[in-house]
Amino acid sequence: MKKLIALISITILLISATGCGEKDDSSHAGETSNRDFQKNDYKKMISSNNELGFDLLATTEPDDNGNTFISPTSLLMALSMVYNGAVGETKEEIADVLQVEGIDVGKLNKANASLISIMNNDSDQVQLDIANSIWLNKRFQFQDDFAKNNKSYFNAEIQEINVDDRKSAEKINDWVRKATNYKIDKIADSPLDSDMVTMLINAIYFQGEWTNEFDEKETADRTFYLADGATKDAPLMKQKRELAYMENDNFQAVSLPYGEDGEMSMNIFLPKKNIDMIDFQEMLTNENWAEWKSEFQRKKGTIMLPKFQLEYEATLNEPLQRLGMTTAFDKDEARFERLIEEDAPLWISKVKQKTFIDVNETGTEAAGVTSIEIVTESSAIQPDDDSFYMEVNRPFFISITEEETDAILFMGTIFNP
Template sequence: MKKWLVVMIVVCVLTVLVWASKSGNMEDTRRFSNHLGYASGTVFQNEDYKKVVNSNNQFGLDVLKIIGGNKNGNTLISPVSLFMALSMVYNGADGETKEEMGKVLQSAGIDSIEMNKANASLMSLLQRNSKQININMANSIWLNNRFHFQTEFADNSKEYYHAKIQEINVMDKQSPKRINDWVNKTTNRRIKKMVESPLAPDLVAILINAIYFKGDWKYEFNERQTEKRTFHLTDGATKKVPLMELNEKLPYLETEDFQAVSLPYGDGKWSMKIFLPNENSSLEEFQDRLTFDNWEKWQTNFTVKEGKIRLPKFKIEYEQLMNEPLKELGMVSAFDDERANFSKLVTEKNQIWIDRVKHKSYLVVNEKGTEAAAATSVEMKKEMAPLGGPFQMEVNRPFFFAITEEESGTIVFIGLVSNP
């Protein structure tokens, strides 16, 4: 009878509306700052994150293009969530499987250690706090006490991702509760349950990465100005939705195809960028233009301009099985029970492959700011020119958005809203 190795990697990204209580400054970014709890000997260069930011962004845009949008539905993914999860799995891959994963992650030519250093640098950069923005990352590995990680894999997980490895008895009814309690606490009770009880007897490990972010808009929308207005759905129907209103000087971009505005959070180091296709265009046509090269070009063309934006209050709950999109991007052998090569993961000599990759996400946008959460699980089995005057932008039809960290340009969330 075949034994299975199941490794579940769960990445939880959470955005909360409350203000950060404490200001934090980056220390020497060649080593993880003490408040992050990383090994004092973990060394990386200040700008190592630049090696993976473009990879993360292009990977996210590639996945979004394949997933597409549902008619009168909404889509939301966290590129950072997916990228970090698969990067950790990448440490256990070898041969053809590692080569394919590197290409899909847009990281071909970067070895595992360089990727780990770049991810450590990115995690450190993203976790810089201010009075209004507070973000924290946490990782844990729950290992079946009958199995053993290879030393290099375990060391890399601890050193670069600060993953605390905890052994569990998968037959113990308290083990699922311990895992869910950790996720619940780490995500400020936004994600209460990630594993089912009882755990499968063939489970070997659950690896969890959690990101917690909280912040408000730099310029809050006035609730008294929010009013129900008409929103045009993809199929031609209309509905009344609450549109918030903001009059402010904001980074703005307009082309013959779309309007775009950047809404900053807190001290301006994070923002949500809204792209609204013109009335004679569509969200589907915008997606065709949403290439990495165009994204990079658009980021340099925003100029500060006074104007008014009306934006829907909206909520998205989304779930997507990522197997087929990742296969379509070229990550094929990792899902093949005969060709997969994860020989660097555990000491036991067994064939290991990815059974499924699932992504769940949640987002709420209102007058105060944004609340968002995302979880990625990887289960592995074993054997143009601005207009003159103030701009007017009423987001009353399907649109695209991205939440980014401004210094690095990292896309943390991207989404399509067809039905707010």
């Protein structure tokens, strides 16, 4: 009998936006429906989330301009959901990559639910929501525990669809548009793959305005020094005020808050002229990150930051395999026996992430998409003592962080803004 290849496309979509547009509340499910978790359970995964980001940043290929921009939170939530269907060595390797060894699936689900409940929190200037949906080929059936865990802890809305109906793709894309405030127009192609089993989508919507906006009149083209010694003109925004700042022999760093209460922030790290970005990336560990964060102090000074926009795309199969997650990609070794009722071997064929960021005077728009496809075979100037001066005119590192949890939603190295 001719073998059929069925595709499970698990797509994790993480979107950030600022400044414009109205959110459609009907697309966001709000807080998780399962209450079997504690508020502080998220603490079990924050270190894992951030360390995953640093590990991935070090192993992911930059784009043609040398830039890398990833979302560790998107990948962690994607793999956490897949973790519910894994067993044996495959499960252990995913746990190793997520750095959640010793945390069983129940505790990891509760940690995700706790993080989701905290992030589903709005203010006048900052909005951060998480929504999940699962689109299931009506010819298949999830195992009860897999469906229950995703619905209870990730608050996923499960809908059955006819994959042979062209309207099914439009139905999925309509949900995506509403969930992302129309920032993402399409995630599913029409017609859908006739062998698709399920598409699982997670959307995080972030709308953030700077606590202190940059004055557009202060933005001016200045010289940006590229890593290869060449230069280019880049619009640098400018503001003078008291900010959270730190400096050591290796870099300057400043934290720019969003919203009235600074519940979100962008952290900018500018390596000193004698420290290249490769050397700085070797310093990026969760231990150093925690130490650096504790050393920020309020200080008056000047920050000049490029106004820029970029898109980034990477296939993460090889980076994840280098981090130790190998059997999940091997059709003979992978074990996802807790995913569907049907008796069929499953393995991951591709993990892909796409991201987008737009930094301007009013705030930040950022977006990240992580897709996991599973197939089955079946029959500057130095500051003085009183102030700092930080002109970001050479390659730099940024992160966007949720301050209450310290979860890094996005991070990247910008070589050519």
